[in-house]
Amino acid sequence: MKRAILPLLLIVLLTTAALPASAQKTESGDSPKQSSDHLEWWRDAKFGMFIHWGLYAVPAGVYEGKQIEGIGEWIMQRGKIPVAEYQGYAKGFNPVKYNPEAWAELAKNAGMKYIVITAKHHDGFALFPSDATEWDIADATPYKKDLITPLAEAARHRGLKFGTYYSQAQDWTHPGGAKAGSKEGGGWDDAHKGSFDEYLKKIAVPQTREILTRIKPDILWWDTPHLMTPERAKPLHDLIALRPGLITNNRLGGGYKGDTETPEQHIPATGIEGRDWETCMTMNDTWGYKSYDDNWKSTEVILRNLIDIVSKGGNYLLNVGPTAEGEIPEPSIQRLQQLGDWMKLNGSAIYGTTASPFAKLQWGRCTKKTTENGGTLYIHVFDWPSDQKLVIPGLRNEVTAARLLATGAELSTKATEGDVVVTVPQNAPDAIASVVELKFTGPLNVVPHLPGTLPDGSIVLDAVWADIHNTIRSHARLEEKGNSAKITDWNKVKSWLSWDFRAAKAGTYDVMAEIEGGGKSKLSLEFNKTKKPIEVLATDAKGVRSISLGEITIPKAGIYTLGLKPNKNDWEGFDLHRVTLTPTD
Template sequence: MKTSRSIKYILLILLYPIFFRSYAQNKGDEDKDMFNTPAKRDQAAIKEAKNGWWTSSVSNKAERIKWWKAGSFGMFIHWGVYSMAGGVWDGQAFGGYAEHLMRIKKIPREKYLTFAKDFNPEFFNAETWVKYAQNAGMQYLIITAKHHDGFAIYPTAFSKDYSLASTSFRRDPLQELANACKKHGIKFGFYYSHAFDWEDPNAPGNDWDYNNPGGDRLLGGREWYDSHPEWLPKAQKYVDEKSIPQIKELINRYHPDILWFDTPHKLPLSENLRILKAIRAIDNKVVVNGRLAGLNNFNFGDYFNTADKPAEFYPFRGDWEAIPTTNESYGYSQADSSHKSASFLIQLLAKSRAKGGNLLLNIGPMGNGKFDQRDIRILDSISVWMKKYATSVIGAGASPLPIQNWGVTTLKNDSLFLHVFQQPTDGKLLVAGLLNSIKEAKVLGGSPWPILKQDQDGLWLSLAEQTHDPVDEVILIKLSSPIKTDSLRRLDNNSNNRLLAFDGVLHAEGFKFGDGKRTQYFVGNWTKKEQYISWPVKQTGSKKYKIWIKYLAAANSGGSYQVKIGNFDQTFEVDANSSRKMLEIGTVSLNDGLQELSVKPKSITGEELMKLYEIVLEPIK
């Protein structure tokens, strides 16, 4: 089934189908499935929540998340004692998330504490940090109060030695940031690692000092609390004596607008719900993200989160937030130079808003309190774009228009915003599917835009003899009445048409989405012959195209597949040698009118057929 952009928010229950579940990773930097699989032990906690405190807490949810939905764009900050190392330990750079220093290098607790004593960010300036966020158009800021290393970067009354009190820094950076955010009208909150703590002898995660479950050795398995319930009281002691007390401390001391949690699967759902219940008992106005307490098809938080570092977005229902970072690490890494371009991140922001999601862009400041110059350049470039076009993303959401080949669209009241990433080569831009009349078209904040015509396919604009923003040109369309559209995608006769598997119609249950990273934007778990993917499109006039396909053929993949559109109907073998390559498979001549492209299994000889990224129709000149 295909998720409609117009699906209404469902009160109380935030659902996305089980067959949309993403792929899991059980150890390392990131686990892709940030939810619990409930056991018998959890049922009483679920029942208590749904029949009592949680359902009561939902009564003001719409008001609670109103600012967050309007905010649209925020700054995520990963900063702690690990920032001093910057991805280098004992003179050698290491890969992975730099904030996972303690786990990756298996540093003993006492040695890490000795290292932490040198934390003294002399250049930290809350005003400077908040101004970076404000200039970039960000409306909220979230910083790590305690990451997985268990080290609180504020003066806590709990686990004092593993906190700012054991460093050379004698200020409270969280209070200074809270004050600066309030001064500049930025909403403020904390990331808190509630389920993963490498210093506490009772918490999941540290298997090099304590032989605790939840670490890379997978002692007891991913759901260790199910296979070894006798270990659970130890983790509950951590929740009672550190996790809940510190969360309450953060709420009562700093009065955050939002709390952001992570890795819920390290604890059973019953414990995660106990933490959420404690939060709601003292603050029912604070927004809570989707990585505290949730199941595969149900979330007790206020919204869903994507996986880390997305490049494409699979369909979500309800409210959601993406969490890209400027390079490949969340904490500062001097060795990681894989920074994305500002244009990539600006377009990612527009894409997220076009699909109804927020974007929380991560920055990893250095251990001395400064932002990396590479990050500053990115933020400065975003700031330039936002000064012109902020209104097209902040507070704007998804429009019901079909996918546009040149970019994406956002909508705010009677204002339709066209985010043009790719200029049509013939100088004519079709706003496909727009049926109602308009008042005007103009460059956002600029001069009127020439209108060529409006017909059954939509609105045609002239791009000839216009100057263009090479990153994301925003054209404002003022509507004369509530937007009216058809949902059918039009093929572009002059430029490549990317038909992403994420955007296809999924037939039969069982499919799973990849997590959306640059190499993971596929649809997989293709295990049954009745499963197939299709894209309904409309061809204007007659045109000949080359057909390209891109898929991932893993070791367990195998079989044959049929690609069909118009008079093209051919079958191909899944080829491991063609994995992750754009493979030309033929040409097709399409006549004017409705078309459907489909990819169907003919045989499945492996555990799955393949993982499909996309089909591309390239016009033949």
């Protein structure tokens, strides 16, 4: 995986729900994705297990007595460990406690539908016997047995699909393999010197052929296309024909898009329009095992991430990093068991569903199953209403039945002022996420519920309505305390904010922001295809202050998007409470 370690960045998405951009394109809210029958099982599956396992589990994050910063599987690169020295770890890789049947059973019981494991990571070490090299499990370790095929068989025996991760370009052991951050032929050891094209010809292409013809995976998960060009990628891409129905991702390089996008360690705020996508994520801060990484995400965070991802039209690939002995860490097992308990009761609200039709649900998320004449909405409630009235905003369909999915208890509903109100019990069935199942008739009809023009003509864009756009290296998030909310940890240029809102009339508006803290920063206000530069000066003032973001002109009544994007060359960041648009006339 990528080098950056990212602490918990996904809380940002747990308290506001964004309508996937793709869901705005069709009447039902479904994405106009690429048409491929071989993806149907994957689109229905929603939840898979990622496994990062290899020699890096032997040092477990420690080299020469020092804890090496970064994710565990990058220790060779981060520690600049010479090839010959790193190869010595193979003598200590003897996973006698490895039980592929137990791993597959754990995945199945967690509600996962597929497994993807690292057949070869960036250190170049193959977990399967390879004719292309002796740097593999059979030739270099005391274990001397294939680790991949037994897991594939165990998974398939339980009805799970099986995938292999393969690092096609980066290889820190074989001569000529690519090294992130280095030019072609570069590295930190003379043993790295060699031709990248020869490496592809002698290692990457033959090993990919071995994987596709011997293991026969359902998914081939490429990673880090460093130095890949169309000419270099083509021989690898051509091998896909050996495995009809194979699903590939977007990381081969050379312009080949594959079947799926792969946001890493973050959830796209509005999904990914027109593309199938899968967020891959760790349970702690590392992919490969590190003995001292105890920063585990809670079951609440992991489960709500799953629901959030599915509500935006994606899949969730959740990682475990086994030890060198072949054991999955106990904190991972505990969380997977707890996820499985929830999925046994509520899995129908995940599997085979599509993205939410709602712009925002401040108390939770929604997934759905629809037909031309009706369907089912699954309302995932994170914050249970204290007044026992759950408001489904903008739902105009007739609701024919409502019940708690976990218990089957029937609920009463009432249509009122363009919304549907569900009367729920005083106590939530589940402390993390309770699911209300609503059956409705007719084509799905949801009127977007967005911030709009108030009686005084102003439009208030509170923090809770913001779509927070993060990447792997950024982690802005929503923080709520009582009746107050703000965007905090907005100190990385890769994070940006946007609001969808409804304007009742045309006009010119002053734009003011209420912010807190922070230093000197520059950003752009983006609206209606225009960008306006803004400079925020540092101040010693405490508490919330107002700053001007200039003016915008709304040409006519309708739905619009306003964005705030940091300047990549000058950004210290600040906390943001709200943006207010006030008419000038």
